[in-house]
Structure formats: structure tokens, C-alpha cells
Amino acid sequence: MNDRPTASTINDTQLDDLHDALDGAYRERAHLVALLAALYPAHIGYTDPNAVDWLVVTIETPTGQMSWHIAERDRDLFEHVRLVPAVHNVWDGHTTEEKYTRLRRLTASPGRAEAAIARVRAKVADWREWNEEETSWAVRDIENAIANTPPPQPEDPAALDEPAPVSGPAATQATEVVDLVDEHGTPHLTGIPRNQAEQHPGLYLPIILVVITHTDGRILIHQRAATKSQPYALDHVCGAIRSGETPDEAARRETGEETGAVLTSLRLVHAGVNEHGRYRHLYAGTTATPERELAGDPEEVEWIGYATADQLRCDSRAFVKGFFEDLDAATQVTEEQH
Numbered sequence: 001m002n003d004r005p006t007a008s009t010i011n012d013t014q015l016d017d018l019h020d021a022l023d024g025a026y027r028e029r030a031h032l033v034a035l036l037a038a039l040y041p042a043h044i045g046y047t048d049p050n051a052v053d054w055l056v057v058t059i060e061t062p063t064g065q066m067s068w069h070i071a072e073r074d075r076d077l078f079e080h081v082r083l084v085p086a087v088h089n090v091w092d093g094h095t096t097e098e099k100y101t102r103l104r105r106l107t108a109s110p111g112r113a114e115a116a117i118a119r120v121r122a123k124v125a126d127w128r129e130w131n132e133e134e135t136s137w138a139v140r141d142i143e144n145a146i147a148n149t150p151p152p153q154p155e156d157p158a159a160l161d162e163p164a165p166v167s168g169p170a171a172t173q174a175t176e177v178v179d180l181v182d183e184h185g186t187p188h189l190t191g192i193p194r195n196q197a198e199q200h201p202g203l204y205l206p207i208i209l210v211v212i213t214h215t216d217g218r219i220l221i222h223q224r225a226a227t228k229s230q231p232y233a234l235d236h237v238c239g240a241i242r243s244g245e246t247p248d249e250a251a252r253r254e255t256g257e258e259t260g261a262v263l264t265s266l267r268l269v270h271a272g273v274n275e276h277g278r279y280r281h282l283y284a285g286t287t288a289t290p291e292r293e294l295a296g297d298p299e300e301v302e303w304i305g306y307a308t309a310d311q312l313r314c315d316s317r318a319f320v321k322g323f324f325e326d327l328d329a330a331t332q333v334t335e336e337q338h
Contacts, residue, residue, distance in 0.1 A: 023073075030074035033057060036066075037081045041234075041307055043314040044070070045084040047091070057081060058090065060311060062303045064102040064291075065092045082314040090311060177243040181206050181279050185271060191243050204279040208251045209238040211269075211330030212261060212285045218306035219327065220261060220287060220294075224320070225302050232302060233318040236326060237285075247271070247281040259304050260295035261287045269333050284330035 010018075034057075037044075042059040046052055048069070055070040057078060070078065094102070176194040179187045180203035188203055197205040212220040221234050239254035241247055252263055269282040294304040307315070309327065 026071060027074060029068075030070060030077050033059075033068050033070070034077040034081075036061075037078065038317075040303075041305075041311060041315040041317065042081050043084045043311065043316075044078050044081045047084065056091075060305060060307055061102065061106050062305055063105040064098075065090075065094055066099045066102055067091060067094070080316055082316045084314050090308060176240060178205060178240055179243045180204060183273055183279075185279055194240055204273055204277060206241040206247070206279045206281070207238060208241060208247055208254060208281045208283060209236055209326060210251050210255055210263075210266070210283040210285045211236050211327055212255065212259075212263070212287055213331070213334055214306055215264075215286060215288045216306075218308050219312060220259060220304070220306055221312070222259060222296060222304040223302040225298065225300055227299060230318070230320050233320045234312070234315070234323065235320045236323065241281075247283075251281070251283050251285065255285065255287075258296045258301055259289075260293060261289040263287055267333055269329050282326060282329065284333040286334065 036042075037057055037059050040059050040061045042057060044055055044057040046054070047056045047058070048054060051069060055072065055075060055078075056067055057070055058065065058067040177191055178194045178197060179190040180192065180197060180200055181187050182203060185206065189200060192200075194205070197203075214220060221236065224231055224233050224235050226232065237251075237255045237258050239250065239258070241250040242253075245253070247268070248266060251266055255261055255263055263285045265286045267284050269284055271281045272279065274280045291306055296304050309331070312319075312327070313324070
């Protein structure tokens, strides 16, 4: 016998209970969407012309754009997300099924849960508007999921007794060989380990930074890995120029290593000693590499993707210092080319 109430038999108390259960389910969903919006570039606003009374949160993830309608009662969970005007509609046309396909692909990405925990912890101090218990709940939920997943076992147990090899940025700096230059960019000391560059006053480590624009106008960005300085900040392609390498060659190499993109054009914006004591070459580059082909070194890059300049200016996450100044300078040069 079916005891479920029907439209003709349901009473007011049962109806209230059903509404409470539905509101609770949507509230729980809003918690998860708010967490996702803290991990990737996102904005929120009344941007759906077909539902002008509903907030829409739009999130740009490595597997594609995702968006959800959010009830006004759940707006408090999105205080960390940049509010944009109604005219700011950048929906890419994805359907609900396409959204959940992208979400499944994102969930299946190796190591993403561990990285998410680190990003959440780094953000907690900035989430002053969030209720502390809700933030802790989100962190604990992910931690519990990881705790219940057994770690991979080494094939050879004896390998556990062997010292772990040095890896990451420290190993790169110890093995990378560079040439130091003077204030005019002229090489004076060649073939030294990068980690010894600071031991030579009056000489500078030459580096490159490339602001890359896709042929469709979007900007190529990446999120710095946890082991890097300014971890999880959004950044342009940057890196040291190796010994014997030209700045142009370094720009193309670093672009390929960090993002997997191929530059179709490259133009020097300016060069000189910056505030950090590096001789920096700022470039404006273009690429036609599709997003599905982007890939980078996980020790350097957390994730890679494209975003419009408007999306970046609405993003609530941290950017490296000078990100937008470099973007503006390179964009001006790119526009002059056209």
C-alpha cells in the first residue's frame, strides 16, 4: 500500500515538510556550488534574461563553463564571488546535460581533490563573510572523502627505504643554467646555476613574461602550483631564460612547457630591470591552440584555461602582482597589430 500523500490528500503540515526538505536539498547544492566557485574563476549576477529574478553563478573550470541558478535565500553563501551587472552575460550556451558531463570530467581529474583542499585552506582567511561552520564543513567533507580513499601502494616495498629524489622548483633552480645580464640586458656572466644568481650584485637574472591572447580574444591564464611562490594565484606564462637561449626562444619554450599552447605570433612589449631585480622581457603573444589541447607540468601549474578580460576582472581569486598592468600593456600592443 502506498502511504505517500497525493495532491488531494496532503495536509498543510505535510506540504510544509515537503517544502522544507526541498529547500534543504537546494541549500546543500548551493554549498557545493559555492565551493566550486571558490576554486575556479567565477562571477554571480542576474544575467539570465529569461529568469531575471534569479541569480546565476557562472564558473569557468578546466573542463568548461558551468552555471547554476541560485535562490536569493542562498545568496549569503556567495559573498566571496564577484557580483556583476545584468548585462554581463557570457554564457557559452551549454545545456544542463553538457554541464554535468563537464562536471563528471572535472571530478575524474587525477589529484584534483587534494589540490582543492589546499585551495580552500588558502582561501579561508579571505572568506570573512562566510559562516565559519559552513566553511569548515566544506573542508571536512573533502578531507573525509580523501581519507577514505586508500593511497596507491609502491610496487617494490623496499623502495620506501630509498631517499626521495629532489623535485619541483628547488630541483629546477639547482640544475637550470642561466646567463646573468647588466642593466642594459647585455650578458656578463654565463653558464651559472640559477640558484646562484643572487650571489652576483649588479647583475640580473633575465626572465620572460608572455601575455597570450587566443584568436577568439580570450586570455590564456594558469593557476600557479602549490609549490610555487604565490601559490594558486592566477598568472601569465613566465620563466627564466636559459644559458645560450634568446628571449624569443625562452618565451616559446615556456609557453609550451607551462600550457601546451603553440604561439602563432610574438611581439616584445618592453624589457628592463623590474622591481624584483630581474631583467624582464614582457611579450604579447597569440595562439590558436584549443582549450582541450592545453596541458602543463603539474609541478608548475595547477590548471590552465582561457577567460575573457571581463571575466578576469570579475574573478574573486588572487592574481600575481602586476597581472592586470601586464595584461593592459600587452593588449594595447596586440590591438595595434590589428
